[in-house]
Amino acid sequence: MKLIRNKYLCVKYIDLMTEDFKEPIPSLQVAQGSVAWQTPSNIALVKYWGKRDPQLPENPSISFTLKNCHTNTKVDFVKRTITDGEFSFDIIFEGEKKEAFKPKIQKFFERIQEYVPFVSEYHFTITSDNSFPHSSGIASSASGMSALSMCLMSIEKQLNPEISETYFYRKASFLARLGSGSACRSVKGNLVVWGAHPEIAESSDLYGVPFSEEIAPIFENYQDTILLVDKGEKQVSSTVGHQLMHGHPYAASRFSQAVENISKIKTFLKSGAIKEFIALVESEALTLHAMMMTSQPYFILMKPNTLEIINKIWAYRAENDSNICFTLDAGANVHLLYPENEKEKVHSFIETELSIHCQNNHFIHDELGYGAKEMK
Ligand code: PMV
Numbered sequence: 001m002k003l004i005r006n007k008y009l010c011v012k013y014i015d016l017m018t019e020d021f022k023e024p025i026p027s028l029q030v031a032q033g034s035v036a037w038q039t040p041s042n043i044a045l046v047k048y049w050g051k052r053d054p055q056l057p058e059n060p061s062i063s064f065t066l067k068n069c070h071t072n073t074k075v076d077f078v079k080r081t082i083t084d085g086e087f088s089f090d091i092i093f094e095g096e097k098k099e100a101f102k103p104k105i106q107k108f109f110e111r112i113q114e115y116v117p118f119v120s121e122y123h124f125t126i127t128s129d130n131s132f133p134h135s136s137g138i139a140s141s142a143s144g145m146s147a148l149s150m151c152l153m154s155i156e157k158q159l160n161p162e163i164s165e166t167y168f169y170r171k172a173s174f175l176a177r178l179g180s181g182s183a184c185r186s187v188k189g190n191l192v193v194w195g196a197h198p199e200i201a202e203s204s205d206l207y208g209v210p211f212s213e214e215i216a217p218i219f220e221n222y223q224d225t226i227l228l229v230d231k232g233e234k235q236v237s238s239t240v241g242h243q244l245m246h247g248h249p250y251a252a253s254r255f256s257q258a259v260e261n262i263s264k265i266k267t268f269l270k271s272g273a274i275k276e277f278i279a280l281v282e283s284e285a286l287t288l289h290a291m292m293m294t295s296q297p298y299f300i301l302m303k304p305n306t307l308e309i310i311n312k313i314w315a316y317r318a319e320n321d322s323n324i325c326f327t328l329d330a331g332a333n334v335h336l337l338y339p340e341n342e343k344e345k346v347h348s349f350i351e352t353e354l355s356i357h358c359q360n361n362h363f364i365h366d367e368l369g370y371g372a373k374e375m376k
Helices: 099-112 141-159 165-179 181-185 238-243 251-271 274-293 304-320 340-357
Strands: 032-046 061-079 088-093 122-130 191-194 208-210 223-227 325-328 334-338 363-367
Touching (some): 032 141, 032 181, 032 274, 032 325, 061 141, 088 099, 141 165, 141 181, 251 274, 304 334, 304 340, 334 340, 340 363
Antiparallel strands (some): 223 334, 223 363
């Protein structure tokens, strides 16, 4: 479905296309200003692994939005006196000027310039910090890119105050996707779907949409403790991993399995079928790593301690009639997921049994969050 009359003022039932994200002619002049957002990280339940240009997913995915692991970003902007089409910006990360981050942001600006042409018209000072420790092995690209995208949309809103809230969030997610695919799921909602799926209303390959279906009480306030098995740099980046899905012998069946798994998880979330939810989530995590192990060249991102933890989770679950389960992202760390009513017992299990398998006994307690927050 496509809105015909005025796509920027639309409220509901729109299926925005790439062209719709070209910025409307600015209605106001803004010489300078400052905007700030806090956005969270997210963890996929049904995984995105495999993409095509421009940063479009080969299959739909769904994630839990986190709360405690987030990025704060402030963007101060001032109109440049020259208009040479170049980008002018400084990055201050955790109190220090970071030249090393510049190429990534430069590339991001190049990708998004046709949608937010004002990026070459201002000088930006981007000041950012993460709530989670640097080099913890937690990817900061999802929270980092979504925070910067929200800031850019706040600037666009100053230039075009009439843009609708729906357009604002969808375009923020669209821009974040161009920075780092899974970042588009860190904008709005506690569960977010990215990638077109026939049973998810308004889902799109271009941006993430909040999962608007009913969720059983057991999944409310769901907990996620991130067990930091390996804080080092990954041996194979996600970018390379995604590329290796081209020509992968199992790619086609993996992509259709993910579509089916979204349909299944939707019914489990609604009915509260937690045992089925657990089986699906763990299978998704292991399938992701199976894709890595069967790529050419093949690679393994799990570490011995990843498997130690998984085995202990399975033993604990069987012995305690518990509903804990694990998921993994593209690394060795384990996300331990559990309902809020098991929180106390699971925390002591983590401390006594699991923390010994974490680097420096380090883990982070997190839980389901709601997405980006504007900082005043
Ligand atoms: O957003 P990227 O390119 O870092 O890829 C993320 C891929 C996984 O974290 C492994 C899965 C996912 O859906 O988040």
